[in-house]
Amino acid sequence: MKKTVIALLAGVATASVAATAFAKEGPVPYGMRHLDHVLLIMMENHGYAEIINNPNMPFTNKLANKAGLATNYFAVGHPSLTNYLEVVGGSNFGVLNDHSPDWHNGSCQTNLSTGQPALDQSSYPNICPFRGAGNDAATPAIDTSNLEGNQPGPVININGSASYPAQPTVAKTIAHQIVAKGGTWKTYQESLPPTGADNVNSADGVFSNLNPPTSAGVTDGVVGLYAVKHNPFAYFLDIQNGTHPGLSLGNVASFDGNTGLFADLRKGHVPTFSFIAPNQCNDQHGRSGAGPQCDYDPNDVGTQKGLNPALMYQGDVALERIVGAIKASPSWNEGRNAIVIVWDESDYANAPITNQVALIVDTNDGDHDHDADDSHARKSGRYYTHYSLLKSIEGALGLPCLNHACDATTDTMNDLFDGRK
Template sequence: MKKIIASLTLAATAFANTSLFAAEGNAAPTGVLHLDHVWVILRENHGYGQLRNNPNAPFINKYAESANTADNYFAVAHPSLTNYLEIVGGSNFGVLADNFPDWHNPACTPNIVSGTQNNEHSGGAPVCPIYGNGSDAPTPAIDKTNETTGEPGTINIDGKMSIPADTSTHGRTIADQLVARGMTWKSYQENLPVFGADYVNYSDGTFTNNSILPAPLKSSDIVQLYAVKHNPFAYFQSVQDGYDPQLSLSQVRGFDGQGGLYEDLGSGKVPNFSLIAPNQCNDQHGRGNAGPICNFDPADNGTQTGLNNALIYQGDVTVQRLVTAIRRSPAWNRGRNAIVVVWDENDYSLVPITNQVLFIVDTNYGRHGVHSSRFYDHFSLLRSLEAGFGLSCLNHACDAQSKVMGDIF
């Protein structure tokens, strides 16, 4: 009986996925030829001007010159989780905060269905598992109600462009799309505990938010190296429930060990799409309890003078390590492939500082050293990935201003 119920559940889930996929109703974008593998390396909380020509980021700047860059590329909104969701799903899904998931709660109504927002003033309320259809939250050009209250306000995008709410938002991501087309994905999360991501909000690789620590230690002593806010797929009901093993938390792996990033790269058995999130010391985010090298920037004022130079350099070495490992993988020379290095947001974007971030794409084909001045944002990235994988556009990736990045892919 259990097997019958499981089979029926899988069939129902597959039917729902297929129906929603069809409901998107859009042809696959064009402008990027077929891609076999894409690795997206996410970086944290620094603007374009803080990294470009920064002497403490020598590899990143050399890489930006030898690969291709979008020099007019913008993150969408704030904070981190919002941008991660926008990269993989083309929407904020009504989530404008870094709050933890409300794990496996079927009674919790998703924000897109309820029409409410989970924002910085929601008191840390967990994020309901995302599914279904409805409306996301609008993105004003200058936000004076979420991360800041009143003047001068936080700039979203370039401070001029605003995005209205999408009332036909689908609670899906590129992972749903890939699996529906028989392709594969993984979310590689550094310092994920060995037992996986389920119910884990943060971890140092050993201890998690669920650990019982020996006295006198307390949960605040744990260095939050892995952070679920940087693992966007974990917020979706399809992945949490995992009725389809290919669309489940089993596709969320660490950097090391069986099925991890480095083993997959070494064997060449890599998914079509990889989201790579280094830990919060290696992604340039920083932590306040991990020592001086990993400390937050002492004066996050939008300039290079306010940065923790050690944190910037540590992140630079991490990018070099990851790019080198990918390019040495047997998979790199098999098919048409791309590496994307992108920052989630300019964490310091009070007026007049915009949300411009650095974007690098490296391919094993075509031209290199191209510097594009065209306007792009995170929705452009998703649309470009969908074009390369032959997938229909999803949510705001379908918007008229979301252009395919054909000049640098």
């Protein structure tokens, strides 16, 4: 992810969030209405104030005004991979960087087993694939240790006052839980090469780190549109190796092709849980070398003033296309379904910018004409985090809570997922 200098946040308390240390899975979260399908779209590196009321994001803001909007929702840590893991697994699994997996290595020591976090420093090795159990990494409110590229620091997590201690953690995700219950899952990763996800760390839809353009006589390098750091399931050894039926890299598809996102939607072949990651131009992350419409924000300080308007608009158009395809799918009106759009984190920014991000929930309650008015518009000012999102999806799908989603301080988002008037 992009890294800009973050100044010292003065006078902010670092009180810990009290957490009940569930070592594996707890009970099914209570109070959530049943869902048949959840389609989660992950966007990148922009805080709440940069998204909401942004004139370069007309579709997103129209949707936020007619569906459910969380106005007090926080990403947990930094950088990107950490948040992706927290959304699908309720833990950072000891990883506080964006490094690629140490593919198929079953003999290395995981960060869970050693209890030593993988910090955001270039000297740290690739990530040992997750397996087993152990302790994850603590998330302090003000992080003064994970600063490479973020000098002079510190890094602000959550809301600048809440924190999470390290706790016993099991190497599982919501995908593992869904398969155990007999459901289906898939992660759609835009610009994945046709050869699939195995050993692929970066790709642009055809070329990848395994098949660089120079091998075909093309001189430009791979434009890293697909990034494995946005594919959290690829970091689990059993998924890398396809150890269990229903859990493999075969569950990873691109947006295009016969098994891609748009083909599945047209056919009405929608799994129980879809994790949708647009590429790094369409998710508002930005990439150098991909053209001015994909350039990084020139001055990301937590407000709209320093943003690249083309990058913001491109992300808005991408969301409109994805959401439109979901609502045009035969599966949208089959059962009770929800689309969730969330940003992984606010980018590293100047204090007092916190890790507040936007989250939108759109259910198919009253939306059978594909053009519903404000019949299920709602806003929630309740305090939520990525762990709340996981706990809510688990409750709605009848799954046990997992890792930090089991914390007593993690609330379900029933007010946003209940789309009735």
